[in-house]
Amino acid sequence: MIIRQIHVTPVAFRDPPLLNAAGVHEPWALRTIVEVVTDQGLTGLGETYGDLDHLRKVRECAQALIGLDVHATNTMYARISALLGAPGTGPSATRTATNPTGTRTEATGTGTTPTGTRTTTTETATTPTGTRLESTETSTTPTGTRTKTTETGAPTPGPVTEATATGAPAPRPVTKVTATGATTPGPLTTNPKERTVDRVFSPFDVACLDIRGKAAGVPVSDLLGGRVRDAVPYSAYLFYKWAGHPDDEPDRFGAALDPAGIVEQAGLLIDEYGFESIKLKGGVYPPDEEIAAIRALHEAFPGLPLRLDPNAAWTVETSIRVGRELDGVLQYLEDPTPGIPGMSEVAAKVPMPLATNMCVVTPEHFPPAMAARAIGVLLLDHHYWGGLVRSSHIAAMCDAFGLAMSMHSNSHLGISLAAMTHLAAATPNLTFASDTHTPWQNGQDVIQPGALEFTNGAVPVPTAPGLGVDLDRDALAVMNEQYEKCGIVARNDTSYMQRFTPTFTAGRPRW
Numbered sequence: 001m002i003i004r005q006i007h008v009t010p011v012a013f014r015d016p017p018l019l020n021a022a023g024v025h026e027p028w029a030l031r032t033i034v035e036v037v038t039d040q041g042l043t044g045l046g047e048t049y050g051d052l053d054h055l056r057k058v059r060e061c062a063q064a065l066i067g068l069d070v071h072a073t074n075t076m077y078a079r080i081s082a083l084l085g086a087p088g089t090g091p092s093a094t095r096t097a098t099n100p101t102g103t104r105t106e107a108t109g110t111g112t113t114p115t116g117t118r119t120t121t122t123e124t125a126t127t128p129t130g131t132r133l134e135s136t137e138t139s140t141t142p143t144g145t146r147t148k149t150t151e152t153g154a155p156t157p158g159p160v161t162e163a164t165a166t167g168a169p170a171p172r173p174v175t176k177v178t179a180t181g182a183t184t185p186g187p188l189t190t191n192p193k194e195r196t197v198d199r200v201f202s203p204f205d206v207a208c209l210d211i212r213g214k215a216a217g218v219p220v221s222d223l224l225g226g227r228v229r230d231a232v233p234y235s236a237y238l239f240y241k242w243a244g245h246p247d248d249e250p251d252r253f254g255a256a257l258d259p260a261g262i263v264e265q266a267g268l269l270i271d272e273y274g275f276e277s278i279k280l281k282g283g284v285y286p287p288d289e290e291i292a293a294i295r296a297l298h299e300a301f302p303g304l305p306l307r308l309d310p311n312a313a314w315t316v317e318t319s320i321r322v323g324r325e326l327d328g329v330l331q332y333l334e335d336p337t338p339g340i341p342g343m344s345e346v347a348a349k350v351p352m353p354l355a356t357n358m359c360v361v362t363p364e365h366f367p368p369a370m371a372a373r374a375i376g377v378l379l380l381d382h383h384y385w386g387g388l389v390r391s392s393h394i395a396a397m398c399d400a401f402g403l404a405m406s407m408h409s410n411s412h413l414g415i416s417l418a419a420m421t422h423l424a425a426a427t428p429n430l431t432f433a434s435d436t437h438t439p440w441q442n443g444q445d446v447i448q449p450g451a452l453e454f455t456n457g458a459v460p461v462p463t464a465p466g467l468g469v470d471l472d473r474d475a476l477a478v479m480n481e482q483y484e485k486c487g488i489v490a491r492n493d494t495s496y497m498q499r500f501t502p503t504f505t506a507g508r509p510r511w
């Protein structure tokens with residue numbers, strides 16, 4: 001099943017003025033739709049972010065996948081890594097980590113993958129005393145011949161933290177992640193290129209699984225290990241919101257600016273979708289107002305699990321206070337404060353588990369987060385964890401570390417909802433109801449209706465081959481035209497908010 005064509009189509013759909021710690025949603029949400037077509041005429045679908053920079057990368061990488069078999073996802077990942085210049089896999093890349101003692105390490109990889117033959121790794125570490133250690137290794141693959149090693153400076157007293165080696169194994173072990181690892185919850189800088197590879201790869205992974213499922217006559221959930229639940233529960237994802245966009249008519253959801261408005265919104269979503277748990281996006285108003293909204297929800301919907309997510313808008317002290325005040329009311333508290341060290345401090349002093357989609361977003365965040373006991377729940381998101389198969393690996397890691405799981409969402413359409421549903425269905429330890437922005441899409445979609453219907457807040461897992469959803473080509477064309485005309489090329493909740501409140505800043509923590 002050879003990939004012959006890939007179509008990449010940006011789309012825009014109407015988005016209500018949802019408030020968050022960063023500002024407010026603009027009138028249009030952007031997504032990118034990926035269609036992979038094989039020599040046998042099978043088509044697979046994927047959906048990803050719509051910001052222009054990301055769209056360009058998806059387009060560029062799509063070209064590099066033509067001619068590959070749909071099963072060759074490792075090769076696809078390597079090609080995308082090489083194109084995007086990820087550490088050790090591309091023409092040049094730099095990765096920097098800072099450990100708690102201030103040791104700074106840089107690793108620069110120069111490689112030629114996927115067919116690569118030469119790898120150079122340069123490590124530079126500066127110790128707290130200013131001693132500088134540099135080493136350069138050049139290896140030739142596939143024979144494993146190491147051609148050059150130079151080291152300068154004195155050995156560092158503290159841990160040397162990082163190494164990225166590609167190509168053949170070096171004759172002596174390269175120092176492996178330590179400051180980012182075992183015992184220290186130090187600040188960590190992740191090269192954005194690494195995260196970009198996972199983000200760009202994701203829609204291709206989903207589309208190839210769609211094709212493989214269609215070819216085998218089985219749903220994608222079967223390719224991920226088989227479903228362990230027949231329907232995937234989602235939560236009512238509440239937002240403070242304006243009645244409508246300032247230049248527009250009020251929308252059908254109305255305003256939600258206080259506890260009564262939030263309770264009314266919950267009622268509307270629960271009536272329409274049957275949700276059996278509730279998440280409130282916080283970080284918008286002073287914490288006491290958000291505590292009051294949670295208490296009002298608790299009273300109005302007794303027994304329904306509640307979560308609050310201020311997107312790191314609070315200090316450690318505020319987070320501890322809010323957590324303690326909401327003892328017995330919240331199922332979990334999501335990203336109250338920025339960073340692993342801060343989350344760790346809060347986690348030790350509040351009664352409920354902390355969840356995140358902010359402080360653990362790459363595999364290298366696991367060791368420090370686990371060592372610091374910073375979180376109890378990870379929100380999976382295949383859009384940035386590198387697709388469905390890689391997300392399954394992350395779920396296995398959560399299992400090993402004893403983390404519970406839910407699923408994160410951003411504004412999305414039906415292809416993503418289908419992918420999320422298959423992934424959650426085949427992930428035994430994803431036991432909390434997942435987030436979804438589906439209600440805010442207000443019926444707009446690029447897929448044909450009927451495949452994904454909510455019953456009691458859950459989406460029955462499609463049993464048709466592949467993702468089980470079909471593209472609505474007319475809707476795709478309309479949404480693509482909307483994209484061309486809407487004048488937005490990248491999501492920016494902050495600048496949109498500043499049009500109406502020029503003094504608004506999204507600095508975190510704010511309270």
Ligand SMILES: O=C([O-])[C@@H](O)[C@@H](O)[C@H](O)[C@@H](O)C(=O)[O-]
Pocket residue numbers: 018019020281309311357408409410411435
């Ligand atoms: O859509 C939003 O405004 C959310 O705040 C979203 O952007 C977050 O990524 C997300 O929902 C979260 O759980 O942090």
Ligand SMILES: [Mg+2]
Pocket residue numbers: 309311334335356357358408
């Ligand atoms: Mg969140």
